[in-house]
Amino acid sequence: MPIPPYRFLTEVLKGQGQVTFMPSALTGLFFAAALFAAGWEYGLYGLLGTAVGTATARLLGVDRGRVADGLEGFNACLVSTGCAVFLGADRISSVLMALGGAVVVTVVTAALANVLASWNLPTFTLPFCLVASATTMAAPGFHRVWEGAAGTTALTRPATGATSLSWTQLWHAFFADIGQIFFMPQWYVGLLFLLGIFAASRSAGLVACLGSAVGIATAWALGSPADGIAQGLMGYNAVLTAMAVCGVFIVADRWSLGYAVAAGAAATALTAAVTSFFAPSGGHTFTWPFVLTSLVFVAAVPSFPRLRRV
Known part of the structure; x- marks a missing residue:
């Protein structure tokens, strides 16, 4: 039975909001506006991917509660937006890769959910990381996908340069850390994303601010290049x-x-390691550090009586 268009649109917007764990259509609207502010093509790719992922889940009969909460759209949103950023938004091949990736990541999400359910662990953005890594690492082998693509410009190798942060770089980094969750380094885009989080939950917004501050402080303390910090490359995880x-999960x-501060610092340190690991193959960091760190910290909770799972 066909669903009303407004309900499907709500599911799509919630899917975008779920990139930062917010099942809110209002948050998704802010996120869509942020992507359009970065470039109309990124806004379209984001909505297209989320819509295809949501529709695929519906067609495959995924639990309606998951679909309604946007849980079947956020990985597809990231895959599609990543295709625009790393393969070039103005190519037909990128559109086709985005569409195919949004379908495939829905299947990968179901598979990982079944596997991780045995340990009562969420999938986070692991489905996106697997599909996006496979796509970008394989793309150079397919000329119709890769030739003239923009993917060689972003996070293909560890950053180098001066480590001292100026005031401008510091406040740019604070907002860019939020924007880079969607691969966007512009501070004003990150500000819109942050406003979207606050629109759903003030406490979540404050924790996001804490995570950004921890990421900046850890990266600076470890001597990361200032340009990379300012672009949000070290703090978004x-x-x-x-x-x-x-x-969210605790x-x-x-x-x-305090656990969040420790986990945020660990994810920042791991970001440099993951970037160096993928650099030789032309892969990208994506949200691998967040996924790996969060899985460990959430899995450890049963051993710590002072922490409680949600």
């Missing part, structure tokens, strides 16, 4: 990790707040 372990309190 800390934002997602902090949100995941303080309020009950928010003073203990989980």
Whole structure:
């Protein structure tokens, strides 16, 4: 039975909001506006991917509750937007890759959900990481996909340069850490994303700010190049990790707040390692550090009586 268009649109917007764990159509609207602010093509790719992923889940009969909450759209949103950023938004091949990726990531999500359910662990953005990594690493072997693509310009090798942060670089980094969750380095785009998080939950917004601050502080303390920090390349994984372990999957309190700081710092340190690991093959960091760190920190919770799973 066909669903009303407004309900499907709501599911799509919630899918975009779920990139930062927010099942809110209003958050998704902010996120869509942020992507359009970065470039109309990114806004379209984001909506297209989320819509295809959501529709695929519906056609395959995925639990209606998951679809309604946007849980079947956020990985597809990231895959599609990633195709625009790393393969070039103005290519027909990128559109086709985005469409195919949105379908495939829905299947991968179901497979991983079944596997990780045995340990009561969420999939996070692991489906996106697997599909996006396979796509970008394989793309150079297909000339119709890769020739003239823009993917060689972003995160293909570890950053180098001066480590001292100027005031401008510092506040740019604070917002860019949010924007880079969607591969966008512009501070104003990150600001729109942050406003979208606050629109759904003030506490989640504050934890996102904490994650960004932890990411910046950790990267600076470890001597990361200032340009990379300012572009948000070192802090976006800390934002997602902090949100995941303080309020989303672990009950928010003073203990989980400290846990979030530790997890955010670990994700930032791991970002450099993952970037170096993928550099020789032309792969990208994506949200691998967030996924790996969060899986470890959430899986460890049963051993810590002061922490409670949501």
